Amino acid sequence: MSNTKIGIVVGTNRNDSQSEEVAKYYAQEITKAGLETTIISLKELPHDFAFSALYSNSGKNTAFQNFQDKIDECQKLVFVIPEYNGSYPGVLKTFIDGLRHPDSLANKKITLVGVSSGVLGNAVGLSHLNDVLSYLNANVLGFRIKLGNINSYFREGKFSNQTYENLINKQIYDFLKF
Amino acid sequence: MSNTKIGIVVGTNRNDSQSEEVAKYYAQEITKAGLETTIISLKELPHDFAFSALYSNSGKNTAFQNFQDKIDECQKLVFVIPEYNGSYPGVLKTFIDGLRHPDSLANKKITLVGVSSGVLGNAVGLSHLNDVLSYLNANVLGFRIKLGNINSYFREGKFSNQTYENLINKQIYDFLKF
């Protein structure tokens, strides 16, 4: 396991998102456990990637290829995913649609973290994304975390909610063994 | 009903997609039934819309606003949706994420058409998209069509498969009454 590198995907391209802060929290906790992490933030994607990196342009966009390389060098991925319109952000699926097909996520081990200002913690979006990842032959940890009411319970990089901290600790523990 | 305008959304920004041809087929059949249609094709979106039309830029991108206006003037929408990575294209969700929130699709009547080269006809993607549309308070016709093996059964604007033609006729009939 010592060579495992864990990518933490911020599942939105919005600036100053809570998901990015939660991703940093995961990176910090996983680093503490002795593993190497890298944050993969969709806000740094080329702005026209939905056109310039997909279909006949697949593999030709150098800036997008940096993202592909980061995915390729990670054996495990944490997806931190805000809830937009009752599911995961379209930009995250567009990112996945732009990755080299069909092996980019195959056999990777993945865990899902939903984030929302409302109560659901993106429960439905995690279900949808799990389907996509399973379709691509990634293996997703059963234990999905749903961090609802994020603005009440997470501030300045710390959780004020012990339940959430405990769930995250359990998830990271299970994920590192997975 | 005579004033109803029906938008037919091509759910991908890929050029020369089968979904666009299927959308034209629906437009033609609905026009025959005496209703006004307009095709809304995501390939005409501004290439950087995932950044320039969302979040703090919401409502500020004039080219995107033309799409918003088209959605606003339709009371009913047909979504023709290819299967990418076992679900609907990310660009379609990004488009929805860019629409004026939260009323853009509320109370609209929508029907779903899945298209795939494989056998599934985007069955899982239609489920995912139905969740998003329901979340936004659109009403989706129960009868979802799954056009699998599209390359075998649809050529030069015509279906060679009588079953598919019958399903589409039933769907359009039910949708116009819906």
Added chain:
Amino acid sequence: MSNTKIGIVVGTNRNDSQSEEVAKYYAQEITKAGLETTIISLKELPHDFAFSALYSNSGKNTAFQNFQDKIDECQKLVFVIPEYNGSYPGVLKTFIDGLRHPDSLANKKITLVGVSSGVLGNAVGLSHLNDVLSYLNANVLGFRIKLGNINSYFREGKFSNQTYENLINKQIYDFLKF
């Protein structure tokens, strides 16, 4: 509309369920609006119906047929559905699997109410059930209600949570027009 009869399905066979109390609340509110209602409670199903009313026994179980008749005489249905193991109760799907195939729910108008002691209000279960109902060509109102934390907000037949009351009023209003 005056002849419309609305069935309210209690989606569990558990005794003394909160879902049954919520179903009674809906019946009372819809009756106030001037429509006829009937409660269809799965706890009254024959105990062996999963064997005695399905497959080669389809249509032969008289006690089950009383349920079939109730479904047949309703043009609209409200499903009140507790969350069991992150989805809707198996007994509800078994009930649907026992109904006359394939037309029992076709063209019916249906609305969904999720109930849970946890925060999710059966959000994922409503998604699953919507798929089943759509498959059977029922039309499901987009506006799905998720009543999480039910034990805190609903007691002795009354909601102490104004938000929930408002959501339910909107749902019933939209459903009667649907």
Added chain:
Amino acid sequence: MSNTKIGIVVGTNRNDSQSEEVAKYYAQEITKAGLETTIISLKELPHDFAFSALYSNSGKNTAFQNFQDKIDECQKLVFVIPEYNGSYPGVLKTFIDGLRHPDSLANKKITLVGVSSGVLGNAVGLSHLNDVLSYLNANVLGFRIKLGNINSYFREGKFSNQTYENLINKQIYDFLKF
């Protein structure tokens, strides 16, 4: 791994189901690979288990407890699941609802096989069931198999479709390593 016992769940209580035959096929192939298997067939459940083994009767039905014991002694499970009404059988969810809560499936490794006479191979039902299993903290192999048109391709315990055989071989190989 030598002590691993693999349970193969026939996800229906219908007599003479294709799913049971497919389950036997999996048992035979996994046995060839040197592992112990046991078939868990829902048709042998007590006929009134939806009432006599759930809720206040949980743990009290001796015949149901034999099923609980079988689940408990398996570290890995294959679910073979027919498509009923566009999803998995209600009786399978009712069975899960009757298992000891919440640990019966936690940390088990599970793989999913969809079976249908139509083309979909229960694609949507596998998505639904994956959600339930993930909720219960089971880990589900990403690679889900969808055996559509089963009556054309599987007869007298043999597949006539090389693609299906290859998919199953890959699934079993990945599952034994999982």
